[in-house]
Amino acid sequence: MIRVSGVRAELSQDFSDLRGLCEKRLKIAGNDIKSVRLARKSVDARRKSDVHFILSLDIEARGEEKLLRHLKNAVRHEPAEYEITPVSSHSERPVIVGFGPAGMLAALVLAMSGAKPIVLERGADVDTRVRSVETFRNGGPLDPECNVQFGEGGAGTFSDGKLNTGISDGRIGWILRRFAEFGAPEDILTDAKPHIGTDRLREVVKNLRERVIALGGEVRFNSKFTGYELANGCISRIFYTDSHGSHAIDSHYLILAAGHSARDVFELLHSKNVTMSQKNFSVGVRIEHRREDIDKAMYGGFAGHPALKAASYKLAVHLPSGRSLYTFCMCPGGYVMAAASEEGRLAVNGMSCSARDAENSNSALLVGIGPGDFGSSHPLAGMYLQRELEERAFTAGGSDYRAPAVTVGDFLERRKPGKLGKVRPSYKPGVRLAPPEEYLPEFVCEALRDGIIEMGKKLRGFDDPEAVLTGIESRSSSPVRIERNSALESPDIAGFYPCGEGAGHAGGIVSAAVDGMKCAEAVIAKMNGGKV
Ligand SMILES: Cc1cc2nc3c(=O)[nH]c(=O)nc-3n(C[C@H](O)[C@H](O)[C@H](O)COP(=O)(O)OP(=O)(O)OC[C@H]3O[C@@H](n4cnc5c(N)ncnc54)[C@H](O)[C@@H]3O)c2cc1C
Structure with a gap:
């Protein structure tokens, strides 16, 4: 061929x-x-x-x-095959914490190997979770254990479901084929910018879970990992709580795929002296335009052609200050999503359905922030800074989970936010007019101001005065890295595999899924007594 x-x-x-x-x-x-x-x-x-x-x-x-x-x-061209090695010993069941993309693919590979994994997921199954998230979006209380970050499917369930990734790995084709098998549209196998949409993603997640269970695995929802015990430097017992109380599972294999919002897990690991380091991440806002304006700017007279989907863009500018501003996780025809997971703290992100036909298109607009900005050498300093900024955004939004929003015109002209124009913010439960200066560091606001003007030169209308900036986008990646060695284990604890985005080894649905597979392969190799 x-x-x-x-x-x-x-x-x-x-x-x-x-x-x-x-x-x-x-x-x-x-x-x-x-x-x-x-x-x-x-x-x-x-x-x-x-x-x-x-x-x-x-x-x-x-x-x-x-x-x-x-x-x-x-x-x-010869199509690549992916082979899963069966486990030779069935005496022990590996434990996976988290059922996001990393945990799901780790569970699938381990289940296919015959290892009968046990998954602990702090949030609920996807149907219950949808109800929790909708309650919150409609002005109800935030459930700190079941929200846009926590629950079956992980952070990506209420996402745009974009499947493009910056990494190149032979496992990606296999992952996309599994997603299609579990209910994603077939065109993800051919589109250069594959996309599932939150509506279809929920089905994929459920079908993947059912396959894990059919192969002998278990997924325990509302089950929060709370700690572990070691024997001779190796994981030996894993603790969790559910509505019935505290429980322990004896196992020498723990894949920790808890995501970047499991801040209590980071604190637990730090208290146990697990080696972690500071990591760069990004902060900023979501920018929303009308979908039809972005389509026209991208496709000119072809906008609206039935063969074209809603248009996406990707922009980056380097600024005289030495900082850069870039767009991230663009959601054509989507919504700005309430992505908070802690009470009294606000976070936004982007989501779309498979049709991508909502009124607005939005994208994160981010500035990199690194250890030099954290003001402390504490491994969790980045996480504490995230928390501080999210608290400020919560206050700026009116302390009731509305998000602070401003028009680009008011922001660029440094005017007191007046009123909204043609772009109606899609964020629910609603917005309060307030400028980014109320919650973002000054250098981020400066980069946003300079960068939006530069981006307007690259994409017509990007700097439209009636476009809306909604904050705070603070969870684009993990603020810490949980270190691991070449066998993918923590250098401190044998049998402990920090995995996925939260551990700082992936960013995005597909790369987290790839990392989950790699950790599962490492566990299989160890269970079989071999080296990775
Ligand atoms: C709204 C939104 C939109 C996004 N859109 C996209 C997109 O279009 N494309 C893309 O590539 N990426 C997107 N992302 C990012 C993507 O979702 C993440 O990169 C990806 O989910 C990371 O996978 P993960 O498995 O490492 O972690 P997560 O998906 O964060 O999964 C971690 C899981 O661990 C569970 N957990 C945490 N602590 C515990 C504990 N103590 N005990 C038991 N369980 C625990 C959590 O409940 C969660 O389910 C989006 C994220 C959000 C929030």
Whole structure:
């Protein structure tokens, strides 16, 4: 099989006739083509007068060697397989803390290996969780154990479900195929910017859980990991609480995939002298525009074409101050989401449904912040700074979980926030007009001010005075790293695998899932008495 990339297709392309496209564009005789499959599809919108698709095609044909010599961008391609090693010993069950992307994929791989993992998840199953989150979004109380950060599916359940990632890893294809098998749209296997949407993601999460259980694993909801005991420097017992009280599980294998918002877990590990270090993270706001304005800015006259989905963008600017401002986790046709997990502290993030058809498009607008800004060498200093900023945002929003918001015009002109314009903020339970100066450090506000103007030069209308800034976006990544060695174990504790985004080893759904698989593989290798 050969893979040919860079193949142009018009927006009107009939995707059931890829043979015809090969004949026309690649000049391969129809009789020589045995099969053609779409491998990847992206939108080329660099010239607004000529928006089209760019495809990669997997082709089986007679005379492939000749095609490899003559076709531009053609390489030999063999689909990668991922094999799971069965565990040889069934006497012990590994424990996984957290059922977010890292914990879910660790659980799936361990269950497929025959290891019958036990998952402890502090939040509820996804259906109960949806009700908790909706109650909060409608002005009800925040449940600190079951919210946008905590519960089945982890932080990504109420997300945009974007599956693009900055990492390159052979496991990614396998993960996407599992997501499609469990209910994600098939086009995630080919889209250059794959996206599931929160509505479909919930089904994926449930089906994955059912598969883990069918393979002999267990998922215990409302079960909070509270500590562990060691024997000869190795994990030997794991403690958790549920509505019936405290419990212990004897196991020598613990994958900790608790996410970046498990601040009590970070404090627990620090109190037990587990090696952790400070880590850069980012803070800022969400910027919201009307979806149709972003679509027009990205697609020009092609905006609204039935073959195009809501447009996304990615922008970054380096500023004279030495800081950078960048957009992150863009949610076309989505919502700004109430992402708090602690009482008296506010956080926002972005979410969309699979149709991405909401009125606004939003994106995080972030400035990097690092140990030099923390003002302390304490390993958890970044987390304490996050908490302080989230408290300020809570106060700025009116101390009732409304979020502080301001128009770009008022912010850039340093005016007292007046009133909103055409962009209606999507954040629920609502916003209170207040500028970022009330909750963000001055250097972040300066970077936002300078950067928004620069970004407006790159994307028409980005600096629209009626666009809205809603804060605070403070949980884009973990503020700490739980160190691990080449066997993926903590250097302090054998059998303890810090995993996923919270441990500082991943960022985003797919990279967290990859890390979960890697930790599961390391556990299997150890259970089988081998080395990683
Ligand atoms: C609103 C929102 C939108 C997002 N959109 C995207 C997106 O579109 N694309 C993308 O790639 N990323 C997105 N992200 C980020 C993505 O969700 C995370 O990177 C990813 O979920 C990290 O996976 P994880 O498994 O490492 O941790 P998490 O997903 O945070 O999972 C950790 C789990 O551990 C559980 N837990 C914590 N403490 C304990 C304890 N003591 N005992 C038992 N269980 C515990 C938590 O309840 C949680 O379920 C979004 C995040 C949010 C909040």
